[in-house]
Amino acid sequence: MLKIGDFSRLVRVTIKTLRHYDAVGLLRPDRVDAATGYRYYSAMQVPRLQWIVALKDLGFSLDEIRDSLADGQESRLHTALLRRRGALLEEIADGHERLRRVDAMLRGTPAGVSVAAVVRQVPECQAYALRCTVDSLGQPVEALFEQAEAAVAKAQARIDRSPFLLFHDPEHRDRDIDVEVCIPVADEAAPRLTAVRRVAGASDAGCLTYEGSYARTPALAAGLAAWIDAGGYVIAGPLREVYHRFGADQRGYRLPAHRIAATPDDYITELQIPLVRRDPAPATET
Amino acid sequence: MLKIGDFSRLVRVTIKTLRHYDAVGLLRPDRVDAATGYRYYSAMQVPRLQWIVALKDLGFSLDEIRDSLADGQESRLHTALLRRRGALLEEIADGHERLRRVDAMLRGTPAGVSVAAVVRQVPECQAYALRCTVDSLGQPVEALFEQAEAAVAKAQARIDRSPFLLFHDPEHRDRDIDVEVCIPVADEAAPRLTAVRRVAGASDAGCLTYEGSYARTPALAAGLAAWIDAGGYVIAGPLREVYHRFGADQRGYRLPAHRIAATPDDYITELQIPLVRRDPAPATET
DNA sequence: TTGCTCCTCACGTCACGTGAGGTGGC
DNA sequence: TTGCTCCTCACGTCACGTGAGGTGGC
Numbered sequence: 001m002l003k004i005g006d007f008s009r010l011v012r013v014t015i016k017t018l019r020h021y022d023a024v025g026l027l028r029p030d031r032v033d034a035a036t037g038y039r040y041y042s043a044m045q046v047p048r049l050q051w052i053v054a055l056k057d058l059g060f061s062l063d064e065i066r067d068s069l070a071d072g073q074e075s076r077l078h079t080a081l082l083r084r085r086g087a088l089l090e091e092i093a094d095g096h097e098r099l100r101r102v103d104a105m106l107r108g109t110p111a112g113v114s115v116a117a118v119v120r121q122v123p124e125c126q127a128y129a130l131r132c133t134v135d136s137l138g139q140p141v142e143a144l145f146e147q148a149e150a151a152v153a154k155a156q157a158r159i160d161r162s163p164f165l166l167f168h169d170p171e172h173r174d175r176d177i178d179v180e181v182c183i184p185v186a187d188e189a190a191p192r193l194t195a196v197r198r199v200a201g202a203s204d205a206g207c208l209t210y211e212g213s214y215a216r217t218p219a220l221a222a223g224l225a226a227w228i229d230a231g232g233y234v235i236a237g238p239l240r241e242v243y244h245r246f247g248a249d250q251r252g253y254r255l256p257a258h259r260i261a262a263t264p265d266d267y268i269t270e271l272q273i274p275l276v277r278r279d280p281a282p283a284t285e286t
Numbered sequence: 287m288l289k290i291g292d293f294s295r296l297v298r299v300t301i302k303t304l305r306h307y308d309a310v311g312l313l314r315p316d317r318v319d320a321a322t323g324y325r326y327y328s329a330m331q332v333p334r335l336q337w338i339v340a341l342k343d344l345g346f347s348l349d350e351i352r353d354s355l356a357d358g359q360e361s362r363l364h365t366a367l368l369r370r371r372g373a374l375l376e377e378i379a380d381g382h383e384r385l386r387r388v389d390a391m392l393r394g395t396p397a398g399v400s401v402a403a404v405v406r407q408v409p410e411c412q413a414y415a416l417r418c419t420v421d422s423l424g425q426p427v428e429a430l431f432e433q434a435e436a437a438v439a440k441a442q443a444r445i446d447r448s449p450f451l452l453f454h455d456p457e458h459r460d461r462d463i464d465v466e467v468c469i470p471v472a473d474e475a476a477p478r479l480t481a482v483r484r485v486a487g488a489s490d491a492g493c494l495t496y497e498g499s500y501a502r503t504p505a506l507a508a509g510l511a512a513w514i515d516a517g518g519y520v521i522a523g524p525l526r527e528v529y530h531r532f533g534a535d536q537r538g539y540r541l542p543a544h545r546i547a548a549t550p551d552d553y554i555t556e557l558q559i560p561l562v563r564r565d566p567a568p569a570t571e572t
Numbered sequence: 573t574t575g576c577t578c579c580t581c582a583c584g585t586c587a588c589g590t591g592a593g594g595t596g597g598c
Numbered sequence: 599t600t601g602c603t604c605c606t607c608a609c610g611t612c613a614c615g616t617g618a619g620g621t622g623g624c
Contacts, residue, residue, distance in 0.1 A: 002554075005603065006544045009446070010530050010554065015604090020588055036596060037605050043497035043530075043554045050404040050493060054391070058384050062587070081392050088385045095378040098344050102371050105340070106364070118336040160295070207336060209296075211329035244296050244329075258292045268288075268296065268329045291577065301578090306614055322622060323579050348613070 237274030
């Protein structure tokens with residue numbers, strides 16, 4: 001019989017932890033003195049505690065450990081280990097993904113550059129999409145959006161996600177701008193619509209959200225371009241203009257109220273540009 | 287100006303989280319109505335929140351994020367990202383190590399085998415070591431331990447870790463057993479002693495702790511051998527017998543009281559055998 | 573007016589760590 | 599007897615989530 005301090009030294013687990021395992025029923029002392037409350041452990045309990053420590057190091061919760069080590073449940077332990085194996089593979093993949101992102105951010109934030117735009121991931125989505133060459137960004141684009149919203153509304157495919165405009169033209173020549181109007185739709189609604197396609201996301205996109213009328217866009221787009229260049233990035237896909245909150249004059253759409261702005265001052269718009277690093281080498285070696 | 291619900295939808299962050307960020311001072315609303323307490327956000331706050339989300343996804347704590355995003359502290363962000371990069375590399379290495387261990391445990395616990403012994407890591411250590419060929423495990427080994435403990439005590443190098451005996455003989459022929467007596471010593475004490483060496487650890491060792499006299503050892507060692515075989519392991523190094531608590535008859539040693547057993551019934555001993563998997567292929571593919 | 577949104581407590585989560593304040597055992 | 603060990607609350611950590619109970623605004 002070992003007092004808690006002796007057992008603690010033997011297995012190199014703190015007294016507090018042993019008391020906690022007693023409290024949650026994970027490892028009960030062999031005997032507890034009724035008068036003093038002193039806990040007495042047996043050396044026979046060492047293997048069980050070693051299992052607990054080993055499983056905890058693998059990332060199991062104490063509840064999972066209790067279940068896995070239940071008497072007569074060896075097969076549970078086996079399946080729990082298999083599940084954990086899968087989870088570990090995912091964690092490792094996540095780690096690589098984070099490493100990629102931290103490297104991207106290191107490139108995007110050379111010490112001293114102000115934090116105006118953000119590099120982040122933009123998810124892939126499914127959208128009702130109309131691509132067209134237009135001669136101006138005003139009325140023709142608006143007409144395309146009204147047409148698209150009408151089709152989506154008719155199919156009851158509208159979801160509460162912001163519509164956006166893709167600029168396929170790398171250079172904005174004054175005439176003949178190649179744009180694509182996109183309305184995100186629900187996956188299950190796709191069969192009811194023609195002209196639905198998957199719009200690719202971007203693992204790194206420079207993003208800039210602003211409030212107010214579209215008159216601000218050109219200046220902000222120029223600022224974003226400068227920021228991209230200063231951050232060591234190169235543009236890797238079409239610019240996307242995302243309309244988070246927009247004109248209520250377009251009444252044909254059935255939209256939730258929070259999507260509708262009463263005046264252009266209340267518009268909320270986001271510019272997103274897919275990026276890749278100019279120099280593909282990692283920022284620092286360890 | 288956006289009410290919290292609108293801002294929440296815009297940035298896809300829950301209202302609860304936004305309130306929490308307000309409470310901890312990470313992202314204060316642009317304006318708070320004094321009468322109603324309503325929070326109002328501006329679209330200008332979107333980039334900051336996107337930074338917060340991006341850094342949180344990388345594993346930063348909210349405190350670290352607040353520091354990293356402090357005005358005029360762009361260099362802090364840069365150094366924080368560099369630190370995080372190093373931490374991520376470590377996390378990935380840990381993930382691989384855990385994966386290796388979970389595979390080892392999957393091999394060590396075929397469904398249905400009872401959990402008597404444990405596969406775990408045994409750390410490397412520095413020890414005062416006397417290697418000798420003896421003709422029995424009784425008196426000659428005891429004499430070696432007394433000699434070693436005396437030397438260690440004289441150099442004041444004793445630390446509170448269990449001494450152990452290594453069996454270099456793969457087969458225990460009746461005569462001429464090649465054993466090594468080891469007393470762990472502190473790193474900084476090494477120069478004051480001759481016969482100190484680094485004793486290698488094992489990344490996977492079959493471990494079995496028991497209480498009582500050494501008469502139990504042969505039966506338990508045989509059981510351990512059977513368990514190893516059933517688990518698909520092969521012995522990969524010398525057996526180690528670790529004396530966690532042992533005879534008080536050896537009075538020459540200056541030991542903490544919890545190391546000394548009054549009777550052989552109170553001895554606590556552990557058998558450890560380095561192992562490798564018989565079949566080096568992973569247990570399961572995902 | 574109804575229903576929706578917003579508010580502020582207060583408590584729960586997870587695996588313990590950190591005292592406070594008191595007692596048993598050599 | 600002193601000092602060491604052990605005990606039981608009770609609260610803190612971290613980043614929110616989950617109600618409870620109540621109110622503002624269209």
